[in-house]
Amino acid sequence: KAGVTQTPRYLIKTRGQQVTLSCSPISGHRSVSWYQQTPGQGLQFLFEYFSETQRNKGNFPGRFSGRQFSNSRSEMNVSTLELGDSALYLCASSLLPGVYSEQYFGPGTRLTVT
């Protein structure tokens, strides 16, 4: 079956703009998590959604937000972009939330802020 799909794969934005990234989970998966990956900070957890509800949130400013739709697709939004937001944003889906349910990662969206 198809894996996790993230769109777009690459994005270039200017400081101060906002951006929306999309994630389509594996069919049947109801939980979606988002991570930010940078060379300096590594992989950091952003948030987790299950059944359209945010279950957990990492230590990121309020400029980072997300949502999940009834078909389990998820979007994350970053407003007022800063240079430091340049990163690879990874989405992962799983059948259920929590550590017992294996996460499957998408290829990521590479965001560059200039």
Next chain:
Amino acid sequence: AQSVTQPDIHITVSEGASLELRCNYSYGATPYLFWYVQSPGQGLQLLLKYFSGDTLVQGIKGFEAEFKRSQSSFNLRKPSVHWSDAAEYFCAVGASGGSNYKLTFGKGTLLTVNP
């Protein structure tokens, strides 16, 4: 708060040689431990995981890892490395308990394989 340390930023081995990637964690309760691999331009793929039971865990692609509670370690091993194993490897710890789920990753170890 949980944390993961991967002491080796970059390791180079020859093809056919054995491999051990180190991982140390900090977590107050019984940890849930994972190893992921990331190839260039790809997302992460789960190699293996430890929740409980046998401390020696077998994974995909011939990898194994051993949980040592006394050393707070979960080192990844492979007896004979193939060129296709060149990638970045991440150790992660997951907090237990429903709504408090959170996966914390180490900074990663980049593996280079020489022919």
